[in-house]
Amino acid sequence: MTGNVDSAALMRKRAHSVTVPPGFDFVATAISHGWCVLAPFAWDRDASALSYRARLPGGRVTGVALTQPGGRDNRVRAEITSGAGSRAGLTTEDWRALRASLTRVLRLDDDLAPFYARCRDAGDPFSRAEEAGFGRLLRAPTLFEDLVKILATTNTTWSGTKAMVRNLVELAGTRGAFPTARQVARIAPSRLREEARWGYRADSLSAIARGVDDGTIELDRWESWRGPTEALADEIQSLPGIGPYATAHALSILGRYDRIGVDTVFRSFVRQRYFPRSRKMPTDDRMLAIYRPWGEWRSLAYWFDLWMDHQ
DNA sequence: TTCCAGGGGTAGA
DNA sequence: TCTACCCATGGA
Numbered sequence: 541m542t543g544n545v546d547s548a549a550l551m552r553k554r555a556h557s558v559t560v561p562p563g564f565d566f567v568a569t570a571i572s573h574g575w576c577v578l579a580p581f582a583w584d585r586d587a588s589a590l591s592y593r594a595r596l597p598g599g600r601v602t603g604v605a606l607t608q609p610g611g612r613d614n615r616v617r618a619e620i621t622s623g624a625g626s627r628a629g630l631t632t633e634d635w636r637a638l639r640a641s642l643t644r645v646l647r648l649d650d651d652l653a654p655f656y657a658r659c660r661d662a663g664d665p666f667s668r669a670e671e672a673g674f675g676r677l678l679r680a681p682t683l684f685e686d687l688v689k690i691l692a693t694t695n696t697t698w699s700g701t702k703a704m705v706r707n708l709v710e711l712a713g714t715r716g717a718f719p720t721a722r723q724v725a726r727i728a729p730s731r732l733r734e735e736a737r738w739g740y741r742a743d744s745l746s747a748i749a750r751g752v753d754d755g756t757i758e759l760d761r762w763e764s765w766r767g768p769t770e771a772l773a774d775e776i777q778s779l780p781g782i783g784p785y786a787t788a789h790a791l792s793i794l795g796r797y798d799r800i801g802v803d804t805v806f807r808s809f810v811r812q813r814y815f816p817r818s819r820k821m822p823t824d825d826r827m828l829a830i831y832r833p834w835g836e837w838r839s840l841a842y843w844f845d846l847w848m849d850h851q
Numbered sequence: 852t853t854c855c856a857g858g859g860g861t862a863g864a
Numbered sequence: 865t866c867t868a869c870c871c872a873t874g875g876a
Contacts, residue, residue: 739872
C-alpha cells in the first residue's frame with residue numbers, strides 16, 4: 541500500500557508546462573479582449589500572469605497561474621497555486637484535463653496563417669498583427685461560460701459586467717470556480733436578479749443555463765460546427781437575451797470572424813478612428829463598411845484595430 | 852434627478 | 865424592414 545501511495549505522489553507535480561504553436565504570444569492572447577479581468581480570471585500586469593480557479597475531473601477545483609517565462613514562442617507554465625492538489629500538485633489525469641482546457645482557453649489549435657497573410661496584404665498597421673502576436677481571443681474553459689459572460693456585457697457598463705460575473709461566481713460557483721450550467725439552473729431567477737444583481741437579464745441567464753443543462757441547447761454541436769456560419773448564427777441568436785451583437789461576439793469565440801458585434805465600443809472607436817471630422821455619428825452600415833473587405837476575418841481585424849488603439 | 856452603458860424584445864406602422 | 869418604447873442596475 542505504502543508503495544502505491546508513494547508512486548502516486550511521485551506522479552504529482554505543482555508546475556506544468558504546455559507546448560505552444562510557433563509565434564504564440566501569451567500576453568497578447570491574455571489581454572486580447574476584456575475576458576482576462578472577468579471572474580474567475582484575474583490578470584496580474586506586473587507579473588504578466590493570468591490566474592483563475594479551474595475545475596478538475598470529479599468536480600474538484602484548483603487555482604492555476606499561467607505565465608510564459610521565456611516570453612514569446614516559449615512554453616506556457618501552469619502553476620498550481622491552491623485548492624485540490626495544491627500540496628502535492630496534480631495527478632496525471634488532472635493535468636491531462638487541465639491541458640485540454642488550456643488548449644481551448646489559449647486557442648492553441650488556431651491556425652492564424654491565413655489571417656496574417658491577409659494582414660500583410662492590408663499593409664500598415666495590420667501588417668503588424670503577426671509581430672504583435674495578436675489573433676487569439678482569450679476564451680473561458682467552456683462555451684457556456686463564454687455565453688454567460690457575453691450576456692453580461694449587454695446594455696451595461698464594463699464595471700457592471702465585471703460585477704455581475706463576480707456575483708454569479710460567488711452565488712452559484714464552487715470555491716471560486718465558474719458555475720456549471722446545472723449550478724446556475726438550480727438558482728431561482730429571483731435570486732439571480734436580486735442577489736447576483738443581473739436585473740432583467742436574470743430570466744435569460746436562467747433559461748440558457750437550463751437549456752444547456754437539459755441538452756436542448758447543444759453547445760458541443762456548436763463547438764464542432766462545420767456548416768455555414770449563417771445557420772450557426774441563427775441558432776445562437778435564438779437564445780433568450782442574445783441578439784445580433786451577442787451573436788457576433790459568440791461567433792468570434794467560436795472562431796468565425798465574418799460578423800462584427802456592433803456596440804457602443806465599436807461605434808465610438810470607429811467614429812474616432814475613421815470619421816474624426818464627422819459631427820454626426822455615422823450609420824452602422826457606414827462603419828461596418830470599413831471592415832467589409834476583410835471578409836471572413838472581419839471581426840478579428842476590428843479587434844486588432846481596437847487592440848492597437850489601446851497599446 | 853437624469854442620463855446612459857461592450858443591447859434585446861416586442862408592438863405597431 | 866424600421867421606429868419607439870421598455871427592460872434593471874449603478875456610476876457619473
